[in-house]
Amino acid sequence: MRSWARPPARRAAMLLPWARGLGARCLNRQLPLACGAPLRERAARGHGAGGKGLVLGIYSSEKDEGPAQFTSAGDAFDRLVSGKLRELLAVCGPPLKKGKTRIFHGLHQDFPSVVVVGLGKKNAGVNDQENWDEGKENIRAAVAAGCRHIQDLEIPCVEVDPCGDAQAAAEGSVLGLHEYNELKQKKKLVVTPQLHGSAESEAWQKGVIYAEGQNLARYLMEAPANYITPIKFAEQIEQKLRSFSNVKVHIRPESWIATHQMGAFLSVAKGSAEPPIFLEIHYLGGANTNDSPLVFVGKGVTFDSGGISLKPSSGMDAMRADMGGAATICSAIVTAAALNLPLNIIGLAPLCENMPSGKANKPGDVVRAKNGKTIQVDNTDAEGRLLLADALCYAHNFNARAIVNAATLTGAMDVALGSAATGVFTNSSWLWTHLYEASILTGDRVWRMPLFEHYTKQVTDCPLADLSNIGKYSRAGGACTAAAFLKEFVTASHWAHLDIAGVMSNKDEVPYLRKGMAGRPTRTLVEFAARLSQDSHNTK
Ligand code: BES
Ligand code: ZN
Ligand code: ZN
Numbered sequence: 147m148r149s150w151a152r153p154p155a156r157r158a159a160m161l162l163p164w165a166r167g168l169g170a171r172c173l174n175r176q177l178p179l180a181c182g183a184p185l186r187e188r189a190a191r192g193h194g195a196g197g198k199g200l201v202l203g204i205y206s207s208e209k210d211e212g213p214a215q216f217t218s219a220g221d222a223f224d225r226l227v228s229g230k231l232r233e234l235l236a237v238c239g240p241p242l243k244k245g246k247t248r249i250f251h252g253l254h255q256d257f258p259s260v261v262v263v264g265l266g267k268k269n270a271g272v273n274d275q276e277n278w279d280e281g282k283e284n285i286r287a288a289v290a291a292g293c294r295h296i297q298d299l300e301i302p303c304v305e306v307d308p309c310g311d312a313q314a315a316a317e318g319s320v321l322g323l324h325e326y327n328e329l330k331q332k333k334k335l336v337v338t339p340q341l342h343g344s345a346e347s348e349a350w351q352k353g354v355i356y357a358e359g360q361n362l363a364r365y366l367m368e369a370p371a372n373y374i375t376p377i378k379f380a381e382q383i384e385q386k387l388r389s390f391s392n393v394k395v396h397i398r399p400e401s402w403i404a405t406h407q408m409g410a411f412l413s414v415a416k417g418s419a420e421p422p423i424f425l426e427i428h429y430l431g432g433a434n435t436n437d438s439p440l441v442f443v444g445k446g447v448t449f450d451s452g453g454i455s456l457k458p459s460s461g462m463d464a465m466r467a468d469m470g471g472a473a474t475i476c477s478a479i480v481t482a483a484a485l486n487l488p489l490n491i492i493g494l495a496p497l498c499e500n501m502p503s504g505k506a507n508k509p510g511d512v513v514r515a516k517n518g519k520t521i522q523v524d525n526t527d528a529e530g531r532l533l534l535a536d537a538l539c540y541a542h543n544f545n546a547r548a549i550v551n552a553a554t555l556t557g558a559m560d561v562a563l564g565s566a567a568t569g570v571f572t573n574s575s576w577l578w579t580h581l582y583e584a585s586i587l588t589g590d591r592v593w594r595m596p597l598f599e600h601y602t603k604q605v606t607d608c609p610l611a612d613l614s615n616i617g618k619y620s621r622a623g624g625a626c627t628a629a630a631f632l633k634e635f636v637t638a639s640h641w642a643h644l645d646i647a648g649v650m651s652n653k654d655e656v657p658y659l660r661k662g663m664a665g666r667p668t669r670t671l672v673e674f675a676a677r678l679s680q681d682s683h684n685t686k
Contacts, residue, residue, distance in 0.1 A: 199304035200257040200342060201292035201319075203285070204235070204242055205268040214241050215268060219307040219342055223260070227253045235262065245287045245657055247295050257305070261295045263288035265309060272586060277567075283589045285314040290322020290658035297323060297337045305342035312346035316353025317669070322658045324361045326368040352485070356588075356669050359481030362386065363474045363665030367467040367650070371449035376423040376497035379448060379469060383425065383476045390483045392431060398424035408496070408536035410521055413513040414529045415498035417453055417506025422498035424537075425472070429479050431679075432490040439490035440678055441546040442479065442671070443537045445530045445553035446472030446497035453500050453526030454508055467663045468530070470650050471552035472497060478671035485672070489679035492544055496533040500526070512611045516540060517635060520611035528615045530555045531631045538635040547678070548577050548640040551632070552671070553647075558624025560648035565655045567591035568667050571629035572642035580681070581642060584673035590666050592644070601630035 202220040207213055214235070216224060224231040234250055235242075242248055244266035251259055265288050270281035289306055296304040308315050319339035327333045341350040366374055366382065374382070377397075384395045400421050403412055408424070415422035425446070432439075447468040451457060457465065467473075472495035479493045507513070507526045514520050516539035521532065530553050541549045552568075559569050567585075570592045572578050578594055585592045601617065604627050608614040613634055617627030629643050649666040652659040656666075 197256060197258040197301075198340075199296035199299070199301040199337075200260045200307075201289055201296065201304060202231075202260060202262050202307045202342075203265040203288060203309040204262050205265050206241060206244065208267070217265070217307055217309050219309075220262070222343075223254075223257075231260070231262070244284055245291055247288075247291050249295060259296065259299055259301060261292040263292040277582075277591055278586055278589045282311055282314040282587065285309045285311050286318035286321070286589065287657040289315045289318030293319045293322050293337060293339055297335060300335050301337070302335060303338050303340065305340050307342050308346045308350065312341060312350040313353035313356070316341070316350045317357045318658050320354055320357035321360060322660075324357075324364060325660055326365060326662060328365075328369065329373075355481060355484045356672055359477045359484070359672055360665040360668040362480060363470070363477040363668045364659075364663050365665075366473040366477070367470050367663035367665060369466070371466040371499070374448055374466070374469065375420045376446065376448055376499070377421070379446065379472065379495075379497055380423045380425045383427070383480070386480045387427065387483060390429075392429065393479075393483055394428045394430075396426040396428075398426060403496075406536075406540065407514075407516050408540070409513050410515040410532040411496045411498070411536040413507050413511070413523065414447075414453070414500055414526075414532050417503045417526075418499035418501040419503075420448070420499050422496070425476070425493070425495040425497060427476065427479050427491075427493035429483050429491040429493070431482065431487050433488065435490070437490050438545050438547045439492045440675060441492045441494065441541045441544055441549045442475035443494045443534065443541050443549065443551035444471035444473070444475035445469070445534055445551075445555065446495040447500050447530060447533065447554075448497060450500045450527070450529065451502060453506050453529060454502050455525045455527040456502055457527060464651065467650050468500075468554050469495075469497065470554045470646055470663070470665075471495075471530075471644075474552050474646065474665060474668045474671060475550075477665065477668045478675065481668070481672045482675050485676070487676055487679050489675065491675060492541075492546070494537050494541055496537045498533065500529040502526075510610070515635065519613060519634060522608050522611040522614045524614050525616045528628070531615055531628055534632055535635045538632060538641075542636075542638060546638060546640075548574070548642070549636070549638050550577070550581075550642045550644065550671070550674075552644040552667075554650050555643075555645045556625045556628045556647055558621065558628075559645040560650075562595075562625055563593055563648050565649050565652065565664075567593040568649050568670070569593060569595040569625055569645040570642055571595045571597045571626070571633075571645070573597060573633070573636070574640040574642065577640045577642050580677050581670065581674050584677055585667065585670045588667070588669040588673050590649075590668075590670045592667065592670065595629065595645075596626055597629055597633055598626070601626045602633065605631045605634070
């Protein structure tokens, strides 16, 4: 049996805490109507005559003119309705393109609305140019479009064709339907996706858990900064992890941070009226509690105004998601716990706001990090590396197998790669290979970036201190000089820095994510941890 399928530490731990109490298949927070709610009740609430929606996949024909090919679930349904679905598809327009949908009503009493979705070519597999599994990506995108179509019709429950890869189908459904609705009085109908048929139910459940992990990160990132302050962030994560007997959460206050001589982190935090928090999570899923852990570190700036080096006001609201590093690593740990992955993981998240005030850092100030290095704060908007410097020093206390940090660190990362991939700066090809291979499966891609000495020189040439917090040629290679800065706080031989600024939000680039904060690359972190749990190399 694969490790993720092992029985969890506690039965209740299979579901993420905020999904609990809603039944195993009801995934969202406010479920207005259970799938099995009486038809009378549903009709009274304006959801039509009841019945479920059904999403079925169809492949494009190999030849341009040939007939399209149903999945096995599509074939079975077509037989059930005496070939009517195939007939209707043939007369209702051109062949269905990849990711497009077509809806049919009244074919079957259990499924009054059937959405057929285009899956593209059968056996698509890994695309070496794109560095992802195209078959899985096609399923995610098609199923997401189909489920949203059902949601538009206000049908509260949808069964989904596994399309030959139930994990990808579940991910497409759960990611595609997610929307941040918390603060609106009028909420969109919550639709509950279920697997159509009984095959592949374990893979489906795994996909639901992966997607819910990413949705948790999206939720934390999207929420306004006055709702997700450092303490609120920590409390949310603590609440998600409360039910797992093999997880410990420590919410460290400012006094603890000062005792641990995290002067760089504190220098950023002191500009804000919100007290900082250092969140420390220990997930003990390994065979032995003293097995060397994987250590995750995440930048947790719950709002980045830039400080005295104030950012322009236009678009500043997006900086509520500057805790995306903390959100993705913490959500990955919540997901690892839900999957009961057999390894130990420690999560570290320095959390604070970056604000201008009479107590804030001033350009030219010099601060001292935990390892004794002094840093000239030439730009107060380059605050993330100050938090991470101290958190990375602290990460070295755990005899880690690997240290992986994630941070919305530089606008320059977005300039370099946009939202196509997370930039990975690493001193370890072993670590790189695991991250890269994980990302091919998840479709949430990574791309290796340089950690040259060339960039180190640009941050160590500093008038007043050991290091400057910006490169001396200001904007040139901004993501690389930031990574070189972090490297000054790392002695571990397997370390990776993930700059996630470019993948922080989604406009329409990832078709199975709605517009908004993306929660990327949570699933890649989870898949990476799952792979590491299977790797006996370098277990220390
Ligand atoms: N949080 C920002 C980086 C960022 C920008 C994340 C856009 C997501 C989207 C970071 O703290 C920052 O402001 N970095 C500066 C560094 C510069 C002053 C060297 C930047 O990128 O402009
Ligand atoms: Zn900043
Ligand atoms: Zn920032």
